[in-house]
Amino acid sequence: MGILNLAALWMAWTIPVLVALYLLKLRRQDRVIPSILLWQKMLRDTRANAPFQKLRRNLLLLLQLLVLLAVLAALARPYIQWRQASVSRRIIVLDTSASMQATDVQPTRFDAARARVRDLIDAMRGGEELMLIEAGGRTRIASSFTSDRGALRAALDKVVVEDAAGDLAEAASLAISVGKTQRECEVLFFSDGSNANLAGLQTAGLQAQFVRFGESGDNVGITAMEVRSGRGMDRRPQVFLTVVNFSAEPKVVDLGFYLDGTLIETRNLALDPGMESRQLLQRPAPESGILEARLEVEDALSVDDRAWAVLYPGRTVRVLLASRQPDPFLERILLLDPRVDLSRVEMGLYDPAISGFDLHVLKGFSPPAPPSANTLLVAAQVVEWAPIQEVKERPLIVDWNRNHPVTRFCQFDGISLESAVIPQLPAWGEPLVESQEGAVIWAGQNGIQRIVSVGFDPLQSNWPLRVSYILFFENALSWMDVIAQADQIRHVRAGQVARFQADAGVPEVVVSGPDGFRRRLEVGLDRTVLLSDTMRSGVYRIEGMDEPWVFCINTLSRVESAILPGEKIDFGRHGELAAGTVQPAMREVWRWFILCALLVISFEWWVFHRRAWV
Amino acid sequence: MATITFDTEFLRRLEQLQLVSRKLFRGAGKGERRSRRRGLSVEFVDYRNYVAGDDLRYLDWNLYGRLDQLFLKLFEEEEELRVTFLLDTSGSMDFGTPTKLAHALRLTAALTYVGLSAADTVRISSFAGEMRDVERAVSGRHQALRVFRALESLEASGPTALNAAVRRLVTKVRIPGLAIVVSDFLDEAGYEEGLRQLLGRGFEVAVVHVMAQDELDPRWGGDFRLVDSETGQVREISMGQTTLARYRAAVEGFCGELEQFCTSRGIHYLRTLTTDPVDRLCLDSLRRMGLMR
Structure with missing residues (x-):
């Protein structure tokens, strides 16, 4: 048993006030009676029969004092350490994503959740074990099952809220899979539920509770920021920015741009509820420095009110073209980008380890060793260092990846190929254009090196006659652009x-x-x-x-900026978990005191009207 | 001041009644009651040996002829009955509707009329703070109206002092008779000593306990400051159901004690409410309790 609001006890000054008021007694009506003999006799009898007549005489005062004490006790917010569930193991999934920094719950959602977890730890009974999983940008087991409260508290203290977008699904998946291996295990989700779509996770046979933290969705945030430094002829930096109003009310915000801490531009944005505002900042000349976009707004979440970008002057993209035979089509395409400084080398003189080039374009051959820079392989050949490959005659293109930056906006239907090298893709490779036999064009990033491989000679197909031919190489150059990288x-x-x-x-x-x-x-x-x-x-x-x-x-996360707390955790076809309150470890019992006060005051009212005392 | 009037029919019926005493008392004069004295009535009672100087007219000559001894025949003496009313006129009697005093006066007047009609001698004393003689030994029905007027002049005031009144009475009365105490007996000093003194002095005592309905069963509730009408004492009280029940129990206990005290000592006891009709009391209740016939 403890008290949460000790300050309420200062209200105890009301007790002597009540006694003083009682001493001032109520005004009684005079009534002349024949004789008080009989009344005295009654009083004598009453006193003789009841040893606590003095107490009874002041029954009303006592009852009123009892009511006052009960109210004071309720104001002091007493609590008992008590819990209803009888599970022996609990897995706590504590959301540490950026949205938990929202201050709509004081001091923050995360602090409130952590305090609740600490209560739960404090209320652990003997033999009860608890596991703590941190659900932030990455899922982390802060503490495995233990009944050591000290260790749990220490682990909890190390858990901090992040600026990253959280992945509750991953943490939930871990918790549920662990929970299902335990007997009498309960999974508790301490989250705001703002991104609580866990469709596909099956909680059947597992006790689970969702303890929600958060009250409002009042937030305006920067959800996207993209910088293009040194692109184009004039190499002027461009900053693209998206600001979204997630609150239910219109907002007027000031968007300030600071370069190395100096304000360079301010924009006033009027945002309706749910409105998205895209902003473009173009600087008049090439410049470098740290650009900060800052929203001046009063909302619940501040982490998404700032975003930073690095501006720097661009430079020439140095491209080395090595081909078995000259390919004017390919050269023209490469030279379409004014930044490209194209160098040509014969196939026999090509050294994969040559430095000083941002991009190697190899046409019609594959080097004996992998190149040291980003590489575009056109009409790639079977080589030892590359994945296992085989040559297929007249492969028929059946599908292509429409979302990859390299094949975006490209149409590959109706393209006839003479032959193509079909590789077995490495783990980091991704098929872009697929035939019935396999990928004829693939791309991937191995470490910091990006490779795009076209498994056939475009000149042996009708592809150069299509628009997609130009688009593909433009996309590929952009994707492998070291500056963009x-x-x-x-x-x-x-x-x-x-x-x-x-x-x-x-x-x-x-x-x-x-x-x-x-x-x-x-x-x-x-x-x-x-x-x-x-x-x-x-x-x-x-x-x-x-x-x-x-x-x-x-942070730049639309999901985290949308801080409106969720009503439930959705497990898709496996049901949902409505937001509730876990039986608090420190169960506040002020309601019982208020109930007692009501009962006593009712009794006092009854006694007053019965006047069962003199 | 209450006017005491009775209708003719009631008076006529009262005239047919007489107060009854279980004891035989000596009277101060001739009357219609048997006396302990042997007298000159026609009712033979006993013999006694002749003593020189006895009236020879009462010798039983037949007995002398058979036994050759002189016996004197003794006859009952018929004398008056001395009825003494002790009427409580204390302040507490001025309560009720009608007041306890008014009720007591009417009842006393009716009983006085019965006594006067039966040639009894009636003495009426009132007591409050001190005893006061209202009427000193009147007899004869023609005195009734005067007695009534005297009764009408009484007013309720002062504290009850039954014991003191009885003490004075017993010192003043030479010949005891029937003593009828009409009171509410709300006397802090108690009633026991006074009634015992009356018995000890040889009175046959009848107690008429007058109570008001409001006194027996109060119908008021709330927070009150009770003021004693006689002593001015104050008690604060909150009237509720429980308090009322306790008060009723206390009243019943008080009345029961008084009745028990009386019946255990051969004292006639009658409890009457101010709302009881006097004619019913006289023609029914008092007759049933044996005080009248």
């Missing part, structure tokens, strides 16, 4: 792994970020640096290389 590398979404390429000979780098973030990272064999701890948005710097590398981590 750099844009992507410099802009990471919170929760995603940031991948960089260190300078040659650098054994380790130091990454520093907001809130004193600092990590020392080893450089991999392929000069790759991986940073997985990307849960906090902001501007990060990598030191230890020839030139400091700056990148930004942004």
Whole structure:
């Protein structure tokens, strides 16, 4: 038993006030009677029969004091540690996604949820075990099943809310799969339920509860930001931005753009409920620096009110073309992009390890070793380093990926091929255009290297006569554009792994970020640096290389910005879990005190009207 | 001041009644009641030896002829009955509808009329703070109207002091008779001593306990400051069902104690409410309890 609101006990001054008021007694009506002899006799009898007559004389006062004490006790919010469920094991899935930073529940949804989990830990009984799963950008088991409250509290203290979009489904899948292996196990979801579509997960035979945190959906946020630095002839940076009003009321917000902390432009946006505003910022001249977009708005979630981008001047894309025979079509297409600085080399002189080129375009042959840069293979041949391949005659194109950046807007129907190399794709490869026998065009990213392979010679098909031929190569060049890649590398979404390429000979780098973030990272064999701890948005710097590398981590999640708490967790055809309240570990019992006060006050009313005392 | 009037029919019926005493009392004068004295009536009672100086007219000569001894025949003496009314005129009697005093006066007047009609001597004393003689030994029906007027002049005031009144009465009365105490007996000093003194002095005592309906069963509720009409004492009380029940129990207990006290000592006891008709009391209740016939 404990008290949550100790300050309420200050109200105890009302007790002497009540006594004082009672001492002022009610005004009685005078009534002359023949003699008080009989009344005295009655009083004598009453006193003789009841030893607590003095107490009874003040019964009303006592009852009123009892009511007052009950009300004071209720105001003090007493609680008992008590729980109804009788499960021996509990799995707590604690949502740490960005939306849990919303302040519609004080101090935040996450803090409220964590406090509730702490209550649950405090109320654990002997033999009861608890497992804690963190459902943020990545699912993490904060604590496996244990009955050690200290360890659980320590694990809980280490759980922090992230700026990343959460994946409740993954955490729920883990919790449910673990829960089903246990007897008498219950899964508790502590979440705002704003992204609680867990269709496909089966909770049958498992106790589960959804404890919802959150009250409103009042939020305006930046849900998308894309930067194109140094593109085009004039190399002017372009910033695309999307601002969405998720609240139910119209909002007027100021969108400010800051370059290296200096305000360069402000826009006033009037947003109706649910309205999406797309903004384009074009700078007049090539420039570099950290661009910050900042929304000046009072809403429940602040993490999506800021987004950062790295601007830097662009440069020429150096392309090395090596072909078995000259291909004027291909050369013309490559030269369509004014940034391209095309170099040609004969097939026999081609060295896969040659440096200084951003893109290798190989036509009609495959080198004995994989190239060191991004590579576009056209009419690729069977090689040892490439996946197992076989040549198919007259393959018939049956389907293509319409969503991949390389094949977007391209139509491949009606294209006749003479022959094509059909590979067995590596794990990182993705088929783009498929025939009955397999992929005739595929793409993939191996580490930081991107490869697009066209398994047939376009000149041996009717493809060059189609518009899709030009579109395909334009898309492929854009996708493999190192500058565009750099844009992507410099802009990471919170929760995603940031991948960089260190300078040659650098054994380790130091990454520093907001809130004193600092990590020392080893450089991999392929000069790759991986940073997985990307849960906090902001501007990060990598030191230890020839030139400091700056990148930004942004939340940019429409799902997280839509903070309206969900009413349920939807398990699709397996049902749904309505939001409820887990039987609080610290069960507040003020209602019982109020009930007692009502009962006593009713009794007092009855006594008053019965006047069963003198 | 209440006017005491009775209709002719009632008076005529009262005239046919007489107060009854179980004891035989000596009277101060001739009357129509048997006396402990041997007298000159026609009712033979006993013999006794002749003593010189006895009236020779009462010698039983037949007995003398048979036994050769002189015996004197004794006859009953018929004397008056002395009826003393002790009427409570304390402040507590001024309650009820009609008031307890008015009821007591009418009842006393009716009984007085019965006594006067039967040639009894009636004495009426009122008591409140002190005893006061309303009428000193009147007899004869012609005195009735005067007695009535005297009764009408009585007013209720002052504290009840039954014991003191009885003490004074027994010192003043030479010949005891029938004492009828009409009171509400709401006396803080109690009634026991007074009634015992009356018995000890040789009175045959009858108690008429007058109560008001409102006193027996109050119909008022709420928070009150009760003020004693006689002493001015105050008690605060909240009247509710439970309190009423306890009060009724206390009243019943009080009345029961008084009745028990009376019946255990051969005292006639009659409890009457102010709403009881006097004619019914006289013609029915008092006759049944043996105080009249």
